[in-house]
Amino acid sequence: MGIAVRLSGVSKKFGSFSANSNISLEVGQGTIHALVGENGAGKSTLTKIIYGMHRPSSGEVAIHGKTVRFASPRDAINAGIGMVHQQFMLVAELSVTENIMLGNEHAGLFRRLPMRKVKALIRSHADAYGLAVNPDAQVGSLSVGEEQRVEILKLLFRNASIMIFDEPTAVLTPSETDQLFSTLRALAVQGKTIILITHKLDEVLAIADTVSVMRKGEIIGTMPAVSVTKTGLARMMVGRSVLLRVANPPPSPGETILSIRNLGFGSPKGDKKIHNLTLSVRAGEIYGIAGVEGNGQSELLQVLWGLSPDGTTLSGEISLRGEPLIGKKPAEIALKGVSLIPENLRRHAVILNYPVSANLIFGRHRERCFHRGIGFNSNAIKQYASEMISEYDIRCTEPSLQPISSLSGGNQQKVVLARELNRPGISLLILAQPTRGVDIGAIETIHNKIIEARIRGMAIILVSSELEEIISLSTRIGCLYKGSIRHEFSREEVEQKRMHEHEFLKEISYHIT
Amino acid sequence: MKQKTRQVLIPLLSILSALVVSTLIIGMTGRDPLMIFLKMFHLTLGSAYGTGQVLFRMTTLVLAGLAVALPFQVRLFNIGGDGQLQMGAFAAAMTGTMLSPFITFPGAAVSLCIISAMAAGACWALLAGLLKVRFGINEVIATIMLNFIAHGITGYLLTYHFAVPSTVHTPPVRASAFIPAFDTVTGWFANSPANLSTLPAAGTAVLFWAILFHSRFGYEMRAAGLQPDAAKYGGINTEMHLLTAMGIGGAAAGLGAANIVLGYKHYYEAGMTGGIGFTGIAVALLAGAHPLWIILSAFFFGFLEYGGLTVNAYIPRDIFMMIEALTILLVIAFSALEKNMRHV
Numbered sequence: 001m002g003i004a005v006r007l008s009g010v011s012k013k014f015g016s017f018s019a020n021s022n023i024s025l026e027v028g029q030g031t032i033h034a035l036v037g038e039n040g041a042g043k044s045t046l047t048k049i050i051y052g053m054h055r056p057s058s059g060e061v062a063i064h065g066k067t068v069r070f071a072s073p074r075d076a077i078n079a080g081i082g083m084v085h086q087q088f089m090l091v092a093e094l095s096v097t098e099n100i101m102l103g104n105e106h107a108g109l110f111r112r113l114p115m116r117k118v119k120a121l122i123r124s125h126a127d128a129y130g131l132a133v134n135p136d137a138q139v140g141s142l143s144v145g146e147e148q149r150v151e152i153l154k155l156l157f158r159n160a161s162i163m164i165f166d167e168p169t170a171v172l173t174p175s176e177t178d179q180l181f182s183t184l185r186a187l188a189v190q191g192k193t194i195i196l197i198t199h200k201l202d203e204v205l206a207i208a209d210t211v212s213v214m215r216k217g218e219i220i221g222t223m224p225a226v227s228v229t230k231t232g233l234a235r236m237m238v239g240r241s242v243l244l245r246v247a248n249p250p251p252s253p254g255e256t257i258l259s260i261r262n263l264g265f266g267s268p269k270g271d272k273k274i275h276n277l278t279l280s281v282r283a284g285e286i287y288g289i290a291g292v293e294g295n296g297q298s299e300l301l302q303v304l305w306g307l308s309p310d311g312t313t314l315s316g317e318i319s320l321r322g323e324p325l326i327g328k329k330p331a332e333i334a335l336k337g338v339s340l341i342p343e344n345l346r347r348h349a350v351i352l353n354y355p356v357s358a359n360l361i362f363g364r365h366r367e368r369c370f371h372r373g374i375g376f377n378s379n380a381i382k383q384y385a386s387e388m389i390s391e392y393d394i395r396c397t398e399p400s401l402q403p404i405s406s407l408s409g410g411n412q413q414k415v416v417l418a419r420e421l422n423r424p425g426i427s428l429l430i431l432a433q434p435t436r437g438v439d440i441g442a443i444e445t446i447h448n449k450i451i452e453a454r455i456r457g458m459a460i461i462l463v464s465s466e467l468e469e470i471i472s473l474s475t476r477i478g479c480l481y482k483g484s485i486r487h488e489f490s491r492e493e494v495e496q497k498r499m500h501e502h503e504f505l506k507e508i509s510y511h512i513t
Numbered sequence: 514m515k516q517k518t519r520q521v522l523i524p525l526l527s528i529l530s531a532l533v534v535s536t537l538i539i540g541m542t543g544r545d546p547l548m549i550f551l552k553m554f555h556l557t558l559g560s561a562y563g564t565g566q567v568l569f570r571m572t573t574l575v576l577a578g579l580a581v582a583l584p585f586q587v588r589l590f591n592i593g594g595d596g597q598l599q600m601g602a603f604a605a606a607m608t609g610t611m612l613s614p615f616i617t618f619p620g621a622a623v624s625l626c627i628i629s630a631m632a633a634g635a636c637w638a639l640l641a642g643l644l645k646v647r648f649g650i651n652e653v654i655a656t657i658m659l660n661f662i663a664h665g666i667t668g669y670l671l672t673y674h675f676a677v678p679s680t681v682h683t684p685p686v687r688a689s690a691f692i693p694a695f696d697t698v699t700g701w702f703a704n705s706p707a708n709l710s711t712l713p714a715a716g717t718a719v720l721f722w723a724i725l726f727h728s729r730f731g732y733e734m735r736a737a738g739l740q741p742d743a744a745k746y747g748g749i750n751t752e753m754h755l756l757t758a759m760g761i762g763g764a765a766a767g768l769g770a771a772n773i774v775l776g777y778k779h780y781y782e783a784g785m786t787g788g789i790g791f792t793g794i795a796v797a798l799l800a801g802a803h804p805l806w807i808i809l810s811a812f813f814f815g816f817l818e819y820g821g822l823t824v825n826a827y828i829p830r831d832i833f834m835m836i837e838a839l840t841i842l843l844v845i846a847f848s849a850l851e852k853n854m855r856h857v
Contacts, residue, residue: 347743354739365732
């Protein structure tokens with residue numbers, strides 16, 4: 001078959017920064033082509049060039065052999081290119097059919113919309129590609145997986161022949177992921193070209209025909225997916241060898257630090273988000289909470305940090321070393337030696353406009369040792385910041401001036417980790433999605449620090465949607481499903497099953513769906 | 514572009530472009546723009562009296578600007594500077610007339626009046642803050658409505674209870690409640706309304722700057738404004754900071770009113786604060802809500818306000834109101850433009 005997308009010598013500069021330099025790439029028609037690389041490697045810039053959102057500074061883009069110069073995504077859509085963004089571009093108030101037609105209604109200004117025709121089209125596509133979704137449902141009422149199907153149907157409706165997917169599995173459950181993959185394969189068989197941006201290397205190996213690795217704005221290599229291994233890809237991405245699995249020495253759990261008994265959480269709207277949740281965490285162990293997002297993780301974290309919204313009904317007990325925790329405010333909870341690393345780091349854990357060192361004390365700024373007069377002791381903060389920066393390998397140039405927003409996701413996470421792990425008198429650490437949006441190279445450091453903290457005797461709760469992460473770090477694992485722990489793997493079970501990761505993954509998946 | 518340069522360059526560029534446009538407009542009215550500008554300079558900064566006039570207006574504007582700027586730091590848009598000034602002015606005049614003549618301790622009478630002006634302004638702003646925090650009512654709407662209510666209350670009390678018969682003003686405050694003019698203290702700015710209020714006004718700007726950027730309180734307050742959710746996770750009482758910012762802002766407006774009532778007019782007069790609160794918004798916007806830049810920004814607007822009056826005989830004062838508004842529009846437009854350019 002022919003070449004669907006050909007890039008020759010494409011470069012893109014933002015000011016003096018080169019986001020893409022001299023990229024040449026060929027994507028064969030009817031293939032699934034994965035684009036992997038760390039954050040900031042230039043994957044999204046490259047796809048935005050193909051999708052007409054950026055114009056290349058130099059070089060050429062050819063679609064199906066014809067050189068094109070897109071002025072806007074509109075041109076790209078007309079040329080048969082479609083994109084499923086990480087954040088879906090859907091109108092929650094409209095129905096599935098209306099969303100699919102949106103911007104492409106095929107109707108005159110005052111003429112009726114061809115609803116019936118479109119619905120029939122949706123049904124036939126749905127059958128052919130495994131994209132079952134009710135055409136009359138309101139999009140706001142759909143699950144994330146269904147919303148993604150609507151996005152794909154939208155592209156099919158527009159006759160897109162080249163489809164770009166940006167991290168499509170980030171929000172899916174394991175079974176939804178499987179379903180998406182079979183859809184992608186069916187699409188490829190029908191001659192559609194799929195460009196897949198991802199950082200999950202397992203997925204690349206599972207589905208892609210060809211894989212291109214990007215690093216620092218360049219394509220390091222393009223090869224058939226069958227010829228590569230996970231570690232080989234990781235090495236190419238980072239530029240050095242990385243440990244994908246940290247060493248996890250046997251734990252020696254101590255006294256019980258946190259115990260949650262029969263916790264119930266009713267949202268202000270009256271939905272039961274958590275019911276009968278019981279678990280306990282001891283000093284020196286990591287309790288991993290596995291689960292698909294939306295099964296009560298966020299609510300559990302809110303309760304633990306004293307931030308459940310007004311109107312929430314809470315039942316049951318939470319005690320920290322025997323003291324009740326419910327009803328306390330975040331500052332009080334923190335004073336008791338609890339640290340939280342929230343799910344959404346950029347929204348909840350840092351002040352993006354504040355410099356790195358100001359963020360290193362954020363939430364701990366009430367500690368006396370940082371004070372002088374009515375302000376802060378800049379020397380003490382400077383010294384503390386430089387200690388943290390070297391200990392946690394935070395890459396930044398001017399900690400007291402550089403805003404944290406200019407750091408990569410991994411380095412931002414390291415700042416938060418450094419701050420929270422070193423809270424004076426800390427005994428409980430609540431970690432949510434500690435490596436989301438973090439590069440492989442930084443994941444290694446972060447995982448090592450978490451294990452170190454456990455060895456020092458901290459009780460740790462780890463909430464993560466990455467099952468591999470849960471498996472490799474946890475001492476015990478609780479499977480969270482619809483607001484309660486459906487199954488718990490004991491320490492012995494975890495240690496034993498960790499040897500056979502693949503089977504263990506499947507077993508956990510079974511308990512969380 | 515560095516952030517610092519951006520902060521200075523955009524307002525400067527806006528002022529310059531507004532001046533160019535106004536030159537054209539003045540030209541279209543058939544007057545020689547150069548002559549008008551020269552005359553304006555001569556009659557304002559060229560004379561002690563003119564400088565005093567500019568200084569007097571600038572003083573109120575610094576405080577009216579701060580009343581907007583501080584709430585702005587916690588993402589509240591205080592449109593109620595006008596109402597807060599009005600309540601402050603009325604409170605200052607009332608306290609000043611009703612003071613016991615036995616308060617003789619030097620400075621006590623004037624301090625009491627200033628405190629009541631600030632308290633009145635603070636309360637009026639806090640009302641909007643409470644509505645926001647307790648009931649989630651948008652502060653823009655609340656403060657606008659409170660402007661009308663302040664207008665109504667002061668209008669009623671003045672007309673039916675406190676006005677000197679057949680006038681629209683209250684009796685004068687006691688002489689012990691006067692804020693002395695520069696003229697009487699140092700002999701500067703002869704006969705002009707410039708008074709010692711300028712010093713606390715400048716002091717307030719510096720104080721706000723120190724609190725915001727060099728205290729733990731400001732660290733928390735700015736965090737609460739930049740990312741309220743993150744601030745809550747960090748254990749910061751964001752509601753308290755919203756209320757404090759509003760309250761302190763309102764108090765600044767009250768102090769601005771004291772400048773007019775106690776420093777110049779010595780009584781409350783209907784409409785004496787009209788529109789100053791809104792110019793305060795312009796002052797704060799031009800300064801990017803930075804307390805120290807507000808001093809310069811207030812000077813610019815004070816200069817235009819009085820300068821417009823001095824050349825009123827040649828060109829309508831309305832042209833200068835156009836320049837003021839145009840400057841703000843340009844500041845907003847240039848900031849947006851620059852942001853877009855950074856992102857493409």
